[in-house]
Each structure stands twice: as structure tokens, then as C-alpha cells.
Amino acid sequence: MSVNIRIQNAVKKYGDNVVIPDLSLDIKEGEFFTLLGPSGCGKTTLLRMIAGFNSIEGGDFYFGDRRINDLDPSKRNIGMVFQNYAIFPNMTVEKNVEFGLKNRNVSKEDRAVEVKKFLELMQIEDFAERMPEKLSGGQQQRVALARALVIKPDVLLMDEPLSNLDAKLRIEMRTAIKQLQNSIGITTVYVTHDQEEAMAVSDRIAVFNHGVIQQIGTPKALYQRPANLFVANFIGHSNELEGSLTKENGQMVLSVCDDYSFILNNVKEEHCQEGVLPVKLAVRPEEWIIQEETEPGIAGTIIDSIFLGLNTHYWIQLSNGKEVEAVKESEIDSILPKGKNVKLQIKSHKVNVFLEGGSENILQGVL
Known part of the structure; x- marks a missing residue:
């Protein structure tokens, strides 16, 4: 079951350095929402605040009607896909995908059913017994996605998931990710600095600069009517x-x-x-x-x-x-x-x- 995400007046500081001064944002249930901006603009910081990996110095974060500021990351029911995949090198593909279900004490029989389902969904069922070192980058990314989704999270968070892939594989994987998100209908927050990638996968995009949202809109709206010159130059040429x-x-x-x-x-x-x-x-x-x-x-x-x-x-x-x-x-x-x-x-x-x-x-x- 997916949820809407509501952020009110978020503040993030590292000492005296204010990374996000005052940010409010509403992400719709089932939406593919992308945080787009240059390196160091605060987009990954915000994603990690949603996940519970970063502290929150001000404001309120909600999943639906539930305030999550003080909720442990493990209690937020999120799926997370990292830039470096973060799959366990000492486990087979099958064991990697099964990991979250095992931690939730799902029965062995139910685990087998769900793991098989998501291996097939991600088209990696033929690699179930392989170790990660024997997989390509795209295959490893599919394992990471299957592992994140098999636990049926309310929210899927993705941090630059395609940046380590070559150009052709990036295009293939972004298509696969969008099709997967459409079929499952899960609320997805996606971080990237690649504007073409953002336009290809997103329902809506928030363009960031220096921790401030410059504009939120559909890819078409941002491209055709950018709110300021920064957005005009960042979305397209x-x-x-x-x-x-x-x-x-x-x-x-x-x-x-x-x-x-x-x-x-x-x-x-x-x-x-x-x-x-x-x-x-x-x-x-x-x-x-x-x-x-x-x-x-x-x-x-x-x-x-x-x-x-x-x-x-x-x-x-x-x-x-x-x-x-x-x-x-x-x-x-x-x-x-x-x-x-x-x-x-x-x-x-x-x-x-x-x-x-x-x-x-x-x-x-x-x-």
C-alpha cells in the first residue's frame, strides 16, 4: 500500500551550515516524483531525511497522516535503492531478495512465493543462484530493486540508481523502472542530477538549487515554461x-x-x-x-x-x-x-x- 508524503517547513543543518533552509512539499500517493538538481544542492539530503538516515532540525514529515520525524528507519516501511546497489556480496541473488522478508519473520513458504514473484518481475529468475560478483551492473540493479520491493513498502526511495551504468544500459533500466512503478503503483521518490533521465521517468519533478525548490511541475511544464533562468538552463538547453x-x-x-x-x-x-x-x-x-x-x-x-x-x-x-x-x-x-x-x-x-x-x-x- 502506497501513501502520500507531506513535508512542512523542513530544515537541515550541519553545524552552522544550513543545507535546506525551509522546504515544503507534497508528493501524491502512487506518484513517481523526482528531486533534480546539481551536485550538492540538497536533494540526497532530503531523501535521507525522508528515509530517517539524516536528522531533522526543523519541520514535519508525514506518510499519510502519520508523522515520521522520530520514527526509526526500520519502522517507516520504505524500500531503498542506493547508487552503489548495496547488495550483500556474500549472498546469492535469491538470498539477497529474501533478506527483508526473513527479517520480518515471514514464513519460509511465503518467502519462496514472494521471492519467485519479484525475481520474475525483474527478469532475473535465471540468476537466482548466482553471486553478485557474477552479475552485470544492470543485473545487480535489478536485484537491488527486487529486494527493495519484495517487502511491499509504502514508499520507494531511489538515490542516483543509474549513475554507475553505461549510457545504453541507463536508458534500458530507466524504462524498466518506470514500467515497474506504473504496474505496482508505489509512491516513488527518485534523486538524480540527469535532467533527461528525470524527464523520462517522472510524473512530476522538483528542481533544486542550494536547498531551495525552484519549481515543481510535469516534465512538459518545466521544459515549456520554466519559472526562472536556472530552471530553463537545467531542464534542456x-x-x-x-x-x-x-x-x-x-x-x-x-x-x-x-x-x-x-x-x-x-x-x-x-x-x-x-x-x-x-x-x-x-x-x-x-x-x-x-x-x-x-x-x-x-x-x-x-x-x-x-x-x-x-x-x-x-x-x-x-x-x-x-x-x-x-x-x-x-x-x-x-x-x-x-x-x-x-x-x-x-x-x-x-x-x-x-x-x-x-x-x-x-x-x-x-x-
Whole structure:
């Protein structure tokens, strides 16, 4: 049985160093929720507070209606999967998976049934008698997952579980983990610094920086309408540009690079003011439109390109010297050559615009 997780005003300190200053968060029952951020931002610290491995200096943690602050980790009914798998090297695969059930005094007959079920679920039934040293990294990770889930925890906690795997295996395992979580419906809290991984597996993501949640939302919401410039740069790739916003004839006009401007119809009301507002733009590579140099737009010159099948990535130097990346669907007969002069336009309905310091997205639709 899974539960919702509620965190109110959590504080974590190491001496005088405040790692998490004041954090509140609600995770839905059965949700795959990811804590995403750079190394040292506090995401693993929060996960360990949920697990009971770290002390709590302030705030309240709840599983459902039960406050768990002072509850021993063994009493929280959690399953935990670590970065280094932490499976017992002196036990077979079967004995590793059985371990938690044995500790809970489950009968031998029931243990055998449950272990068999989860070995089959994780597709490692053929390795039941193997020792961990004879397993690949992906197989060891499946053992760790089976061991965490066989006890039927209320919450599954996963700390960078795929970071030790090669790229191809990471993709395979993240698919397996998501399918498994969907089939079981267990509340899952997942820690990673890999934004692509987070977007592939998550129902919702909390983006962290310096112990503070910058934004919570679905992968689509975070990518399309990041709340600030940090989120825009951490979720996917963005080209940063300086610009200015002015009100002309009742409409908000965004000017970029002194030679290109367009109307923005979705500026928040509080920012639709008279005068000039300096802003920063975040333009994702696919949000550029590459035009011939005779068309209106930002002048630029192609300096490099990479053909990646469906799309070709271009690096373009703008007239002000700045380099940007643009993605264009690959042409059947040719790739735009180095040295070609082009004009760049921006898909105005997709661009994101922030206050000059990058602290706030001034467009509507930000969660």
C-alpha cells in the first residue's frame, strides 16, 4: 500500500551550515516524483531525511497522516535503492531478495512465493543462484530493486540508481523502472542530477538549487515554461539573449539584438507597463527559425553544423558576436554550409522571457 508524503517547513543543518533552509512539499500517493538538481544542492539530503538516515532540525514529515520525524528507519516501511546497489556480496541473488522478508519473520513458504514473484518481475529468475560478483551492473540493479520491493513498502526511495551504468544500459533500466512503478503503483521518490533521465521517468519533478525548490511541475511544464533562468538552463538547453520589453499601441513588443522585434501576447499583467524593461530571453535550439539573409530577423553566420539524422544542429554567430545553437529538420539534399549568412527568427509563442536577473519568468502559464 502506497501513501502520500507531506513535508512542512523542513530544515537541515550541519553545524552552522544550513543545507535546506525551509522546504515544503507534497508528493501524491502512487506518484513517481523526482528531486533534480546539481551536485550538492540538497536533494540526497532530503531523501535521507525522508528515509530517517539524516536528522531533522526543523519541520514535519508525514506518510499519510502519520508523522515520521522520530520514527526509526526500520519502522517507516520504505524500500531503498542506493547508487552503489548495496547488495550483500556474500549472498546469492535469491538470498539477497529474501533478506527483508526473513527479517520480518515471514514464513519460509511465503518467502519462496514472494521471492519467485519479484525475481520474475525483474527478469532475473535465471540468476537466482548466482553471486553478485557474477552479475552485470544492470543485473545487480535489478536485484537491488527486487529486494527493495519484495517487502511491499509504502514508499520507494531511489538515490542516483543509474549513475554507475553505461549510457545504453541507463536508458534500458530507466524504462524498466518506470514500467515497474506504473504496474505496482508505489509512491516513488527518485534523486538524480540527469535532467533527461528525470524527464523520462517522472510524473512530476522538483528542481533544486542550494536547498531551495525552484519549481515543481510535469516534465512538459518545466521544459515549456520554466519559472526562472536556472530552471530553463537545467531542464534542456537554452540560448540566453539580452532584450528589452516596451509597450507600443497597447501591445508588448520584445526587441532583441537591436535589429529584430516581435509582439508578445502572453506577458503577465503586472509587467505590461510603460517604459523600457530590460529582460533576458531563453531560446531553445528548436525555437529558432532559420531564414535566408534577405528575410527579417537577427543576422548571423553559420560557423558549424552536426548532422544527427532527423535533425541538424547549427552553431550560428550573431551580428553582436554571440554564438547560438539552432536545430533544423535535416534537408533531403543538403546541409547549410559554413560561412552562409542567415537570418534568425524566434517562435514567439514558445520563447521564455525573464526579468534581467533571471529570477522570474514574466510570461503567463508558469506553474
